[in-house]
Amino acid sequence: MTDIPAVRLKRRHAAERRFRVIGLVAIVMALGVLAVLLTTVIVKSSSAFVGAQIALDVTFDADAIDPADLGAADWQGLAKKAAEARFGVGDDRRLVRSAGAMLSSGAAEDLRKLVQSDPSVIGGTRRVWVTASVDVDQTMKGHVPADPDADGARLNAAQMEWLTALRASGDAALHFNRRLFTSGDSREPELAGLWGAVVGSLYSLTITLAISFPIGVAAAIYLEEFAPRNKFTHVIEVNINNLAAVPSIVFGLLGLEIFLNVFGLPRSAPLVGGLVLALICLPTIIIAGRAALKAVPPSIRQAAQGLGASKLQTVTHHVLPLAMPGVLTGTILGMAHALGESAPLLMIGMVAFIVDIPRTPLDPAAVLPVQVFLWADSPERAFVEKTSAAIIVLLVFLALMNLAAILLRKKFERRW
Amino acid sequence: MSQHTVKSFDEELSHLANILARMGGLAEAQLASALQALSRRDSELAARVVASDQRIDELEQEVQNFTVRMLALRQPVAADLRHIVAALKISSEIERIGDYAANVAKRALVLNQLPAVKPLSAVLHMATLVQEILKEVLDATVEQDLDKAIRVWNRDEEVDDMYTGLFRELLTYMMEDPRTITACSHLMFMAKNIERIGDHATNIAEVLHFVVNGTALKGARPKGGGGGLDIEGGH
Amino acid sequence: MTDTEHHVSKAKVSARDVNVHYGEKHALKHVDLEIREGEVTALIGPSGCGKSTFLRCINRMNDLVDTARVSGELVLDGQDIYHPSVDVVQLRARVGMVFQKPNPFPKSIYDNVAYGPRIHGLANDKTELDEIVRSSLEKAGLLGEVEDRLQEAGTGLSGGQQQRLCIARAIAVAPEVILMDEPCSALDPIATAKVEELIDELRENFTIVIVTHSMQQAARVSQRTAFFHLGELIEVGDTERIFTNPRHPLTQGYITGRFG
Ligand SMILES: Nc1ncnc2c1ncn2[C@@H]1O[C@H](COP(=O)(O)OP(=O)(O)OP(=O)(O)O)[C@@H](O)[C@H]1O
Ligand SMILES: [Mg+2]
Numbered sequence: 001m002t003d004i005p006a007v008r009l010k011r012r013h014a015a016e017r018r019f020r021v022i023g024l025v026a027i028v029m030a031l032g033v034l035a036v037l038l039t040t041v042i043v044k045s046s047s048a049f050v051g052a053q054i055a056l057d058v059t060f061d062a063d064a065i066d067p068a069d070l071g072a073a074d075w076q077g078l079a080k081k082a083a084e085a086r087f088g089v090g091d092d093r094r095l096v097r098s099a100g101a102m103l104s105s106g107a108a109e110d111l112r113k114l115v116q117s118d119p120s121v122i123g124g125t126r127r128v129w130v131t132a133s134v135d136v137d138q139t140m141k142g143h144v145p146a147d148p149d150a151d152g153a154r155l156n157a158a159q160m161e162w163l164t165a166l167r168a169s170g171d172a173a174l175h176f177n178r179r180l181f182t183s184g185d186s187r188e189p190e191l192a193g194l195w196g197a198v199v200g201s202l203y204s205l206t207i208t209l210a211i212s213f214p215i216g217v218a219a220a221i222y223l224e225e226f227a228p229r230n231k232f233t234h235v236i237e238v239n240i241n242n243l244a245a246v247p248s249i250v251f252g253l254l255g256l257e258i259f260l261n262v263f264g265l266p267r268s269a270p271l272v273g274g275l276v277l278a279l280i281c282l283p284t285i286i287i288a289g290r291a292a293l294k295a296v297p298p299s300i301r302q303a304a305q306g307l308g309a310s311k312l313q314t315v316t317h318h319v320l321p322l323a324m325p326g327v328l329t330g331t332i333l334g335m336a337h338a339l340g341e342s343a344p345l346l347m348i349g350m351v352a353f354i355v356d357i358p359r360t361p362l363d364p365a366a367v368l369p370v371q372v373f374l375w376a377d378s379p380e381r382a383f384v385e386k387t388s389a390a391i392i393v394l395l396v397f398l399a400l401m402n403l404a405a406i407l408l409r410k411k412f413e414r415r416w
Numbered sequence: 417m418s419q420h421t422v423k424s425f426d427e428e429l430s431h432l433a434n435i436l437a438r439m440g441g442l443a444e445a446q447l448a449s450a451l452q453a454l455s456r457r458d459s460e461l462a463a464r465v466v467a468s469d470q471r472i473d474e475l476e477q478e479v480q481n482f483t484v485r486m487l488a489l490r491q492p493v494a495a496d497l498r499h500i501v502a503a504l505k506i507s508s509e510i511e512r513i514g515d516y517a518a519n520v521a522k523r524a525l526v527l528n529q530l531p532a533v534k535p536l537s538a539v540l541h542m543a544t545l546v547q548e549i550l551k552e553v554l555d556a557t558v559e560q561d562l563d564k565a566i567r568v569w570n571r572d573e574e575v576d577d578m579y580t581g582l583f584r585e586l587l588t589y590m591m592e593d594p595r596t597i598t599a600c601s602h603l604m605f606m607a608k609n610i611e612r613i614g615d616h617a618t619n620i621a622e623v624l625h626f627v628v629n630g631t632a633l634k635g636a637r638p639k640g641g642g643g644g645l646d647i648e649g650g651h
Numbered sequence: 652m653t654d655t656e657h658h659v660s661k662a663k664v665s666a667r668d669v670n671v672h673y674g675e676k677h678a679l680k681h682v683d684l685e686i687r688e689g690e691v692t693a694l695i696g697p698s699g700c701g702k703s704t705f706l707r708c709i710n711r712m713n714d715l716v717d718t719a720r721v722s723g724e725l726v727l728d729g730q731d732i733y734h735p736s737v738d739v740v741q742l743r744a745r746v747g748m749v750f751q752k753p754n755p756f757p758k759s760i761y762d763n764v765a766y767g768p769r770i771h772g773l774a775n776d777k778t779e780l781d782e783i784v785r786s787s788l789e790k791a792g793l794l795g796e797v798e799d800r801l802q803e804a805g806t807g808l809s810g811g812q813q814q815r816l817c818i819a820r821a822i823a824v825a826p827e828v829i830l831m832d833e834p835c836s837a838l839d840p841i842a843t844a845k846v847e848e849l850i851d852e853l854r855e856n857f858t859i860v861i862v863t864h865s866m867q868q869a870a871r872v873s874q875r876t877a878f879f880h881l882g883e884l885i886e887v888g889d890t891e892r893i894f895t896n897p898r899h900p901l902t903q904g905y906i907t908g909r910f911g
Contacts (some may be wrong), residue, residue: 299754307767308743630896
C-alpha cells in the first residue's frame with residue numbers, strides 16, 4: 001500500500017529533474033549560439049573602426065589655394081604631389097600613378113579641413129596624416145596578401161616597397177576611423193560612414209514613436225476600458241491580433257501605395273519610413289497595452305469609481321499610470337521590431353544610395369538595417385568589415401533603446 | 417428545528433437538556449422523599465434527603481460551567497441563546513426547589529421528635545398538588561410543551577389559595593392548643609417552603625415561555641393574596 | 652416583511668420592489684427595504700443571496716456590470732437614484748463605498764485621502780485640502796498612526812490600517828451614506844474591533860449599510876438587520892430582536908447555524 005505512493009513520488013521527482021535539465025540545456029544552447037554570433041560579428045567588425053592613414057609633408061602652396069574659396073583648390077593634387085615627393089618617383093608615369101593610388105580621394109578632404117581650421121598653414125609645409133587608399137588599408141589590416149605576386153594582392157611591388165618603408169618610419173598607421181560615425185554612405189569603402197543611416201533611423205523612429213504610441217495607447221484604452229463587448233469589437237480585436245502577424249513587406253506595399261502614390265509623399269524619406277513602421281508597431285503596442293491594462297486589478301477601478309471618479313478619470317489617474325510599465329515595454333518591443341525592419345522600407349525606396357546626411361525627415365535617407373543590407377550586398381572586400389560594424393552599431397542602438405525603456409519603467413514603477 | 421451544521425453544537429445542547437432532566441428528576445425525588453419522611457415519621461429517610469441535596473447543587477454547578485463554556489465558544493444567538501440562558505435559569509430554579517425539599521426534610525427530623533399534630537394531612541395535601549405541578553412543569557421543559565407550561569403557570573393560584581387556607585387553619589390550631597405551637601410553626605414553615613416550590617415551578621414555566629416564544633409570559637402573575645402574605649412580611 | 656418597531660429616524664434610502672437581473676439570472680427579487688438615517692443597517696445572508704448586489708444598487712456600482720439590469724425604485728432623500736437626470740458621479744459622492752478587500756490606491760496615504768476631494772473640487776487650496784485629509788484620517792482613527800508618514804505609500808500599511816485608510820478616503824468626500832461590503836473580512840480581531848468602533852462613531856454623522864458574514868459583527872455594530880435569502884429579503888428588524896427572537900424560520904436557521 002505504502003510502496004505505490006513512494007514509487008509515484010520518485011517518478012514525479014524524476015520528471016521534475018528531467019524538466020529542469022532540459023530547460024537548462026535549452027538556455028545554455030541559446031546563450032551559446034548568441035555568443036558565437038556576437039563574437040563573429042565583433043571580431044569581423046573590429047578592423048572597421050580603424051582606417052589606414054599616411055603621414056605626408058604637404059606644401060600648402062599659396063598660389064594654389066584661395067582662402068576665400070577653399071573648395072576650388074586642387075587638394076588632391078597637393079596630396080599627390082606630397083606623395084610623389086615622399087616616394088621619389090621622378091617622372092616615371094607608371095610610378096606617379098602608383099604613388100597617387102596610395103592615397104584615398106578622401107585625402108583632399110583631410111587637407112581642406114586642416115586649412116579650414118587653421119588657415120595659417122597656407123604658404124608653409126606641414127606633416128599631415130591623410131587617408132590612405134582602400135588597397136593600402138586592406139593590405140595593412142592583412143585582409144589581402146602583402147606579397148605583390150600573390151593571388152588577390154592589391155598593391156604592386158613599388159607600392160609595397162613604399163608601404164614597408166612608411167611603416168618602418170612610422171609614417172603609415174591604423175588610426176580611429178572617424179568617418180564611420182560622421183559621414184554618409186560612399187562608394188569608397190574607406191570613406192563610407194553610418195551617420196546618414198543613424199540620422200535616418202532616428203528620424204524614422206521618432207516619427208514612428210510619435211504616431212504609434214499615442215494612437216496605440218488610445219486604442220488599447222478604448223478597447224479595454226470603454227468599448228462595449230459585442231461582435232463588432234470582437235472582430236476588431238481579432239483583426240488587430242492578425243495584423244501583428246502580417247508580414248512586414250505587406251505594410252511596405254501599403255505604404256508605397258498610400259503614402260507615395262496617393263498622398264505623393266517623397267520617396268526614400270524617413271517620414272514615410274516612420275509612417276510605415278508605425279503601422280507595423282501599432283498592433284504590438286495595442287496588444288501589449290491591453291494586456292497591461294487588463295493586469296491592473298479591478299479593485300483599483302472600483303475604488304476610484306466608488307469615490308465618484310468618472311471613467312476617464314479612473315483611467316488617466318489610476319489605471320494608465322499603473323499599466324505604464326507594461327505599455328512602455330510593449331512600445332519598446334514594437335520600436336525595436338521597427339528599428340530592425342528593412343523589408344517594408346525597401347518598398348518605399350529607402351534602399352537608394354544616399355551620400356548626404358538628411359537634414360529633415362523629408363530628405364532622402366537610409367536607415368541602419370537598410371545600410372547593413374546595402375553594404376552586405378556590395379562586392380567590395382572592404383565592405384565586409386563595414387557590414388559587421390554597421391550591425392554592431394545597430395545592436396548598440398537597440399541596446400540603448402532598451403536601456404531607455406528600462407529606465408523609463410523604473411521611473412514609473414517608483415511611483416508605485 | 418433542523419440540525420446545526422456543526423454537529424457537536426447539537427450534542428452540547430442535548431447534553432445540557434440531559435443534565436436539566438436529571439436535576440429535575442432528582443428534585444422531584446427529593447421532594448417526594450421529604451414528604452414521605454414526614455408522613456411516615458421516617459427520620460432516617462429525612463436525613464438521607466438532607467444529605468443528597470448536595471447532588472443537585474453539584475449538577476447546578478455543572479450546568480453553570482457548561483453554559484458559560486457554550487456561551488464563550490459557540491456564541492449562540494436566537495433560539496440557541498434562549499435555550500442556553502434558560503438552562504442556566506432553570507437549573508438555578510431547580511436548585512432552589514432542591515433546597516426547599518431539603519429544608520422540609522430537616523424540619524421533618526425535628527417534627528418526628530414531637531407528638532403528631534392534625535394539620536399535617538392538610539400540608540401533605542397541598543404538597544401533593546405542588547408535586548403534580550412540579551412534575552408537569554418538568555415534563556413541559558423536556559417536551560418544550562408551551563401549553564402544558566401555561567397550564568402549570570395558572571395552577572399556581574390554587575397552591576396560593578391552599579396555602580392561605582392552611583395558614584389560617586394552623587393559626588387556629590395553635591390558638592386552640594398552645595402545646596402544639598412548636599410543631600405547628602414547623603408545619604407552617606414547611607407549608608411556606610412547599611408554596612415556594614410552586615412559585616419556582618411557575619418561574620420555570622415562564623422561562624419556558626421565553627425559550628419557545630422569545631417573549632415574557634404576559635399578564636399578572638397569579639399570586640395568592642390574603643392575610644398570609646401580610647404576616648409573612650413580618651418575618 | 653417590514654415591521655413596525657420603534658420608528659426612531661426617517662428613511663434615508665428606501666427600496667421599493669427592487670429587482671436585479673444579471674443576464675438571465677434573477678439575483679434580487681422584489682426587495683422592499685428602508686435604510687434609516689443615522690443608523691447602521693446590517694445585511695446578512697448566505698453567500699450569493701444578493702447582499703452585495705443590493706448594496707451596489709444604492710450607489711449604482713451595478714452600472715459597471717454590463718449584464719446587470721436594475722428595476723424598481725430606489726430613493727435617496729426623496730430622489731429616485733435611477734432617474735435619468737441623476738448624475739452617477741454626483742451620486743457616488745453622496746453614497747461612498749468601502750470594499751471587502753482593502754484597496755488603497757498605490758499612492759501616498761495623503762493622496763489616497765485627497766483623491767476624492769480633489770476630483771470633486773471640495774477644497775479651494777492646499778490648506779483646506781490638508782485639513783480635509785487630516786480630519787478624515789482623524790475620524791477614521793488612523794491619524795495618530797500615520798501622522799508622520801503621510802507621504803509614504805498607502806499600500807505599505809497593515810491590512811487593518813489599509814481598511815481604515817479606505818474608510819478615511821470614503822469619508823473625505825463627505826458622503827451621506829457609506830456602504831461597506833464585508834469591510835472586516837480580511838482583518839484580525841483587533842483591527843476588526845477598531846473598524847467596528849469606528850463604524851459606531853461614524854453613525855453620528857453618516858448613515859451606514861454594512862454587509863457582513865459575521866453574525867456577531869452584525870449584532871455588535873448595527874441597529875437594524877436585514878436577512879436575505881436567495882435574492883429575497885426575508886426579514887428585517889431591530890438587530891436586537893433579530894438576534895434574540897427572529898420571526899422567520901429561515902432567519903432563525905441562518906443565524907443559529909442550521910441551514911439546510
Ligand atoms: N457580475 C455578475 N454577473 C452575473 N451574476 C452575478 C454577478 N454578480 C453577482 N451575480 C450573481 O448574483 C447573485 C448575488 O450575488 P451577490 O454578489 O450579490 O451575492 P452576495 O450575497 O454578496 O454573496 P457573498 O456573501 O458571497 O458576497 C449570485 O448568485 C451571483 O452569482
Ligand atoms: Mg458579496
